[in-house]
Amino acid sequence: MDKFIHRAIEPELKRLLSYFPAVGIVGARQVGKTTLVKALDDNFVYLDLEDERDRAKLSADPHFFLRTYENRCVVLDEVQQMPEFFRLLRGIIDENRRPGRFILLGSASPELLRQSSESLAGRIAYVELSPLHLGEISAFCDWQTHWFRGGFPESLLAPDGALSLSWRRNFIRSYLERDLPRLGLSADPILIRRFWQMLAGENGGIWQGEKFARALGVSGHTVKSYLSFLENAFLVTSLQPWFPNVSKRIVKSPKVYQRDSGILHAWMDFNGINDLLGSTALGASWEGYVLEQIKNHSGEGLSCFFYRTHQGAECDIVLVKGHSPVAGIEIKFSSAPIISKGFYSSIADLGTRENYIIIPGEEDYQPKEGIRVTGLTTFLKQYLPAYN
Numbered sequence: 001m002d003k004f005i006h007r008a009i010e011p012e013l014k015r016l017l018s019y020f021p022a023v024g025i026v027g028a029r030q031v032g033k034t035t036l037v038k039a040l041d042d043n044f045v046y047l048d049l050e051d052e053r054d055r056a057k058l059s060a061d062p063h064f065f066l067r068t069y070e071n072r073c074v075v076l077d078e079v080q081q082m083p084e085f086f087r088l089l090r091g092i093i094d095e096n097r098r099p100g101r102f103i104l105l106g107s108a109s110p111e112l113l114r115q116s117s118e119s120l121a122g123r124i125a126y127v128e129l130s131p132l133h134l135g136e137i138s139a140f141c142d143w144q145t146h147w148f149r150g151g152f153p154e155s156l157l158a159p160d161g162a163l164s165l166s167w168r169r170n171f172i173r174s175y176l177e178r179d180l181p182r183l184g185l186s187a188d189p190i191l192i193r194r195f196w197q198m199l200a201g202e203n204g205g206i207w208q209g210e211k212f213a214r215a216l217g218v219s220g221h222t223v224k225s226y227l228s229f230l231e232n233a234f235l236v237t238s239l240q241p242w243f244p245n246v247s248k249r250i251v252k253s254p255k256v257y258q259r260d261s262g263i264l265h266a267w268m269d270f271n272g273i274n275d276l277l278g279s280t281a282l283g284a285s286w287e288g289y290v291l292e293q294i295k296n297h298s299g300e301g302l303s304c305f306f307y308r309t310h311q312g313a314e315c316d317i318v319l320v321k322g323h324s325p326v327a328g329i330e331i332k333f334s335s336a337p338i339i340s341k342g343f344y345s346s347i348a349d350l351g352t353r354e355n356y357i358i359i360p361g362e363e364d365y366q367p368k369e370g371i372r373v374t375g376l377t378t379f380l381k382q383y384l385p386a387y388n
Contacts, residue, residue, distance in 0.1 A: 004039060005032075005136055005137070005153065007032065007136060008135060008136055009036075009127055009129060010040070012127060013036075017073075017100040017103070018099055019099050019125075020099060020100075020123070020124060020125045021096075021097045021100075021101045021102065021123050021124070022104060022125075023102070023103050023104070023124065023125050023127065024103075024104040024110065025103065025106075025126075025128075025129055026105075026109060026110060026113075026126055026128050026129070026234075027128055027129035027130060027234055028107060028131070028152075028233065028234040028260075029107045029174075029179055030152055030153075030171060031129050031130065031131055031153075032129060032132075032153050033129050034077055034105060036129060037075055037105065041073065043072060043073075044072065044074070044103070045072050045073070045075065046075045046077065047074065047076050047077065048078060049076060049079060049081040049082050049085075050078045050081055055081075058082070058085070062088055063092070066092055070101075073100050073102065073103060074101065074102050074103075075103045075105065076103070076104050076105065078105065078106065079104040079105060079106045079113070080106045080108045081182070086113075086119075086120060089102065090119075090120055093120070093123045097123070104124070107183070107233065108233065109231070109232040109234065110126045111232060130151065130234075130259075130292075130296050131150060131153075131260050132146070132153060133292070133293055133297065134293050134296075134297075134376070134377065134380060135297060135380065137151075137156065138377070141156065143377060147261050147285075147289050148262065148272075148273045148276060149161075149168075149262045149265075150168070150260040150261050150262020150264075151260055151261075151262070152168070152262060152263075155167045155168050155262050156262070161272055162271075164262070165271060168265075169266055172196075172263065172266060172267070175233070175235070176192055176196070177189055179233070183233060184229075185229045187222075191216060191218075192226060194215075194216060195223065195226050196235070197267055198215065198216075199212075199227075199256060200263075200264055200268065202256070203256075203258050203285065203288055204255055204256075204257055204284035204288055205255065205256065206251060206254075206255055206308075207227070207238065207253045207254050207255065207256050208253070209224055227256070234259060235258070235260075235263070236256055236257065236259060237259050237291075237292075237295075238255070238256050239255045239291065239305065239306050239317075240254050240305055240306075241305060241306055241307065242306065242307045242320065242325065242350075244307075244350060248310075248311060248313070248349065249309060249310040250307075250308070250309055250310075251308040251309065251310065255306055257287075257288040257291060258288060260292075261288060264281075264285060264288065268281055282333055283332075283333055286360070287316060290331045290358050290376055291317060293380060294317065294319075294329075294379075294384065298387075298388060301321055301322065302319060302320070302321055302388055303321075304317050304319065304320075305317070305320055306318060307328070307346050307349070308346075309349070312341070312342050312345065313342050313345035313346040313348075314340070314342040314343065314345075314346055315328040315329065315330065315346035315347065315350065316330050316331045317329035317331070318350060319387055325351065326354070327352050327354045327355055327356060327387065328346060328347045328350055328352045329357075329358060330355075330356070330357045331357075332358070332359050333360060334359060335359060335361055337357050337373060339357065339367065339371065343357075347370070353370055354370065355371045355372070356372050356373075356374055356383065357372070357373045357374070358374060358375070358376050358379055359373060359374070359375060359376075360375065361375050362375045362378060363375055364382075
């Protein structure tokens with residue numbers, strides 16, 4: 001893969017580097033963090049903390065080494081490998097709070113890093129680099145390929161589908177055998193494989209911790225910790241329910257999705273798009289893909305939830321700004337979607353004036369007042385920006 005792709009977070013990253021002494025870029029392995037940073041400036045001092053030679057440079061006399069490069073930006077890759085380094089870094093930053101002194105790259109969430117390290121609160125800003133999203137790849141890749149292969153660069157840009165699938169299978173194996181244990185997940189990799197595969201099989205379903213616990217022969221607390229680790233490693237995501245002030249019995253457990261559709265399809269062992277189109281996993285896969293694209297295109301003030309009552313009202317995504325729902329979204333893999341009674345009920349409960357049914361393709365029309373049927377690309381470009 002030799003194509004360089006400009007990432008959407010570049011302007012925000014540069015803005016943060018102009019103010020904060022340290023900036024952390026977090027995201028799953030192989031998502032492009034190192035490539036992004038090396039493209040920003042070739043004068044950065046780069047250290048890979050998984051490389052014994054680079055670790056030795058720091059371990060001998062870290063104060064001396066870092067002061068040698070006091071006027072340059074030092075990039076520390078896979079920083080979660082040396083959590084003890086955070087306390088030292090805190091002191092060095094306090095001696096000289098010049099902006100852009102350090103860039104920390106990590107494959108764990110800021111929450112997980114804070115659990116195992118000295119806090120850098122007030123000294124660091126974090127940004128997340130997700131897999132390539134639709135807005136970043138539209139110039140050279142169609143949405144069908146992106147949906148099927150996912151957004152990891154090596155998978156998306158592989159010369160053919162077989163190599164893409166092979167890369168994704170190896171990605172899963174590497175996370176299970178090496179990366180998750182290094183993040184602190186001490187469970188048997190075979191057990192975690194079963195758990196992750198079960199999550200893929202129930203993609204988009206309501207979280208039922210006790211069901212997973214019984215199937216795996218572990219406690220509910222243990223299986224919840226497994227889920228937390230996969231979330232903190234950017235592999236799965238939980239969509240929380242929205243609780244409006246209505247006298248309805250609301251579903252209160254989150255829905256859980258695989259974050260990358262390509263990894264989901266690797267778990268399903270799909271060799272091509274036709275395997276997916278003929279599968280019962282089609283609807284949930286499309287729903288998870290649309291959710292991830294919307295989240296990647298949403299500003300900081302816009303949040304995603306879902307809404308479901310025991311009486312049958314259901315809305316796949318509720319866009320919330322501040323404390324108010326601003327739009328309801330139903331996701332359908334159909335060129336001629338039927339508006340369900342549950343969707344009508346949900347938007348009546350939510351009080352949203354603008355609502356959307358997102359479908360594949362480029363259709364864009366209004367079948368009812370307050371409801372618009374539109375393609376994903378059109379929604380992201382034309383309608384979502386109004387809420388950011």
